[in-house]
Amino acid sequence: MEAVLIKNLSEYFKTQYDKEVSAFEIQPTKSQFEGDLTLVVFPLLKIVSKKPTDLAAELGDFLVDAIPEVEAYNVVQGFLNIQITDAYFIDFLTQLQQNPNFGFIPKTATSDTLLVEYSSPNTNKPLHLGHIRNNLLGASVANILTASGNNVHTTQIINDRGIHICKSMVAWQKFGNAETPTSAKLKGDALVGKYYVLFDQQYKKEIADLVSSGVSEKQAKNDAPILQEAKEMLLKWEQNDADVRALWEQMNAWVYDGFAKTYLRLGVHFDSYYYESDTYVLGKETVDEGLSKGIFYTKDDGSVWVDLTDDGLDEKLLLRSDGTSVYMTQDLGTARLRYTNHPDMKGMVYTVGNEQDYHFKVLFLILKKLGYDWASQLHHLSYGMVDLPSGKMKSREGTVVDADALMDEMHATAKQISQELGKLDGMTDEEKESLYHTIGMGALKYYILKVDPKKRILFDPQASVDFTGNTGPFIQYTHARIQSILRKAGVDTIAFDDIVSLHEKEKAVLKTLGQFPATVAAAAKQFSPALIANYAYDLVKQYNSYYQEVPILVEDVQTKSLRVALCAAVGQVIQKSLGLLGIEAPNRM
RNA sequence: GGCCUCGUAGUUCAACGGAUAGAAUAGAAGUUUCCUAAACUUUAGAUCCAGGUUCGAUUCCUGGCGAGGCUACCA
Numbered sequence: 001m002e003a004v005l006i007k008n009l010s011e012y013f014k015t016q017y018d019k020e021v022s023a024f025e026i027q028p029t030k031s032q033f034e035g036d037l038t039l040v041v042f043p044l045l046k047i048v049s050k051k052p053t054d055l056a057a058e059l060g061d062f063l064v065d066a067i068p069e070v071e072a073y074n075v076v077q078g079f080l081n082i083q084i085t086d087a088y089f090i091d092f093l094t095q096l097q098q099n100p101n102f103g104f105i106p107k108t109a110t111s112d113t114l115l116v117e118y119s120s121p122n123t124n125k126p127l128h129l130g131h132i133r134n135n136l137l138g139a140s141v142a143n144i145l146t147a148s149g150n151n152v153h154t155t156q157i158i159n160d161r162g163i164h165i166c167k168s169m170v171a172w173q174k175f176g177n178a179e180t181p182t183s184a185k186l187k188g189d190a191l192v193g194k195y196y197v198l199f200d201q202q203y204k205k206e207i208a209d210l211v212s213s214g215v216s217e218k219q220a221k222n223d224a225p226i227l228q229e230a231k232e233m234l235l236k237w238e239q240n241d242a243d244v245r246a247l248w249e250q251m252n253a254w255v256y257d258g259f260a261k262t263y264l265r266l267g268v269h270f271d272s273y274y275y276e277s278d279t280y281v282l283g284k285e286t287v288d289e290g291l292s293k294g295i296f297y298t299k300d301d302g303s304v305w306v307d308l309t310d311d312g313l314d315e316k317l318l319l320r321s322d323g324t325s326v327y328m329t330q331d332l333g334t335a336r337l338r339y340t341n342h343p344d345m346k347g348m349v350y351t352v353g354n355e356q357d358y359h360f361k362v363l364f365l366i367l368k369k370l371g372y373d374w375a376s377q378l379h380h381l382s383y384g385m386v387d388l389p390s391g392k393m394k395s396r397e398g399t400v401v402d403a404d405a406l407m408d409e410m411h412a413t414a415k416q417i418s419q420e421l422g423k424l425d426g427m428t429d430e431e432k433e434s435l436y437h438t439i440g441m442g443a444l445k446y447y448i449l450k451v452d453p454k455k456r457i458l459f460d461p462q463a464s465v466d467f468t469g470n471t472g473p474f475i476q477y478t479h480a481r482i483q484s485i486l487r488k489a490g491v492d493t494i495a496f497d498d499i500v501s502l503h504e505k506e507k508a509v510l511k512t513l514g515q516f517p518a519t520v521a522a523a524a525k526q527f528s529p530a531l532i533a534n535y536a537y538d539l540v541k542q543y544n545s546y547y548q549e550v551p552i553l554v555e556d557v558q559t560k561s562l563r564v565a566l567c568a569a570v571g572q573v574i575q576k577s578l579g580l581l582g583i584e585a586p587n588r589m
Numbered sequence: 590g591g592c593c594u595c596g597u598a599g600u601u602c603a604a605c606g607g608a609u610a611g612a613a614u615a616g617a618a619g620u621u622u623c624c625u626a627a628a629c630u631u632u633a634g635a636u637c638c639a640g641g642u643u644c645g646a647u648u649c650c651u652g653g654c655g656a657g658g659c660u661a662c663c664a
Contacts, residue, residue: 025605025606025607027605027607030608030609032608032609033608038607038608040607040608042607042644042645045644052644076608077608078607078608078644078645079607079608122664159664161664162663162664163663163664164663164664276664301662303662312592313592314591314592314660317661317662319662320662321662322662324662326661326662326663326664327663327664330664353658354593354594354657354658354659355657355658355659356658356659357593357594357658357659358592358593358658358659358660359659361593382594384594384595384657384658385657385658387657417627418627421625421626421627423625423627439627447601450602450603451601451602452602452603454594454595455594455595455602456594456595456656456657457601458600458601460600460601463600463601463614466613466614467627468613468614468627468628469601469612469613469614469627470601470602470603470612470613470614471613471627473627474613474627474628476627477625477627477628478627478628480625480627481624481625481628482624484624484625485624485625488624489624522605530602530603534602534603534604534612537603537612537613538603538612541612544628544629545629545630547624547628547629548620548628548629548630549629551623551624552624553623553624567624588625589625589627
């Protein structure tokens with residue numbers, strides 16, 4: 001409808017005033033005012049010099065005349081409120097019924113291929129709450145981009161090498177007694193994480209001992225024997241020492257096994273995996289290339305740098321003096337490798353926390369300086385940290401929220417609340433367990449995704465398990481109730497040709513439904529699942545208010561047919577919205 | 590010190606530069622012979638401060654104040 005208005009208005013300004021106007025400020029009318037769509041005329045006063053109310057009335061007259069669906073208008077200050085006929089909305093509902101793909105853009109032969117990177121963990125400890133935000137954001141953005149007609153490839157870069165994993169390895173050798181996930185009855189990632197903690201404890205103890213024997217703290221931090229061991233191990237790793245490599249493979253395999261279980265439960269997946277142990281070599285080649293092009297330079301000690309001071313940034317290290325690679329080196333290699341693997345790729349999204357904003361600024365700039373024209377297609381999906389009411393999460397201080405434990409807790413709460421409400425009688429135990437999972441994950445995912453990615457989240461475990469108000473389970477519950485209505489209504493309901501007028505609440509719901517395609521498009525453009533989440537909640541509120549006031553399963557076939565169709569349409573859009581967030585929409589709960 | 594992000598009801602979140610700043614929670618008061626009360630209805634409560642830009646600012650600009658992050662030969 002907006003498009004029709006814009007087209008007509010544009011032609012009007014052309015013929016009447018001989019002016020090219022293509023941008024019009026059209027928005028849904030606020031509920032306090034009468035009307036469906038509102039044209040803000042203030043911006044047009046610069047083009048046509050008139051009083052706002054006069055111009056608004058003039059345009060209103062024209063639109064009523066020119067467009068059959070425009071029924072009437074009213075003017076409040078510089079706002080032209082346009083009323084659309086009920087027939088238009090009824091027609092829209094008919095189309096909705098016949099279009100299972102409503103709001104989504106189908107893929108075509110010319111669809112762009114986009115790569116979305118997310119998760120990208122270190123392999124020395126289990127995933128925590130921060131990773132959950134990362135995973136949910138990345139997976140949801142991938143869904144949204146897919147719904148917008150793109151070929152989306154999901155991937156991650158795994159930090160599988162480095163001092164962090166060596167720390168776990170050293171501790172395992174010292175204290176592990178050949179413990180395995182099976183013998184310890186622990187998930188693989190939890191086991192490796194346990195030794196990372198043990199390393200740190202031992203490390204701190206050794207520092208304390210050294211300090212008490214008169215060594216400076218800085219010196220002690222460097223000299224602690226166990227750290228030296230880890231460094232030696234890293235050196236051996238780089239020299240391809242067979243034993244070290246075998247242990248490394250072993251422990252990483254445990255971690256991957258544990259991660260896979262967590263990902264499965266979270267409902268995220270990856271089309272491919274990149275490993276730093278594979279990409280850092282290409283990174284080094286890239287640095288050589290930059291050196292030969294004169295973009296990078298070597299300092300006296302042999303370390304390689306890039307000078308970005310002309311761009312308002314710093315000098316950045318690219319290779320250490322001993323020739324080994326750093327984070328940036330590897331990311332250069334990874335980016336290039338991906339474009340080699342996907343030559344037709346039109347863009348990459350990096351889902352990484354905002355503490356690395358600077359890093360990605362530098363990375364993209366270096367790639368641009370190296371002459372890769374695809375550097376302009378790279379996007380850092382930056383998100384804020386997850387805080388707890390008790391303060392910041394710190395792994396070393398044990399204040400992290402473990403991802404698996406959190407999902408356990410959400411599941412248990414869903415179970416408890418469902419049992420108290422007692423609505424699941426007659427289900428098998430298996431069905432119930434599956435539903436507890438669906439509801440628990442719905443609560444967790446919605447709680448995190450409804451917040452604007454760039455903002456910090458305060459994660460209150462108590463509030464997150466709340467199932468009333470603006471929450472995932474509330475939306476899921478509405479969907480389940482709609483399915484209940486559809487079951488009771490039967491399937492014999494298609495035609496509502498003779499209906500000519502709509503209830504006010506029905507119209508409100510239809511208006512909200514009509515905004516779905518634009519919402520998906522905006523979410524894709526802004527990489528923001530929060531837009532979808534807030535839309536879904538808005539729709540549910542509209543619907544609940546409607547169903548409270550207007551009975552759906554009435555005698556009159558025409559009316560019932562219309563209301564059931566509306567109900568089904570709402571169900572469809574709720575299900576799609578939740579789907580974009582990676583949340584399941586149960587038929588019963 | 591320099592750079593980046595964020596400051597909205599008691600609390601957690603909304604608001605392409607648009608109308609009287611929306612919800613949810615917590616508080617107060619109601620609604621179940623009727624499609625699932627995990628619901629609905631009513632009520633009270635907020636833009637950090639000072640300037641500027643303009644028809645119009647929570648939004649853009651400048652300066653404060655406050656919170657966080659980055660500023661590693663860690664990843």
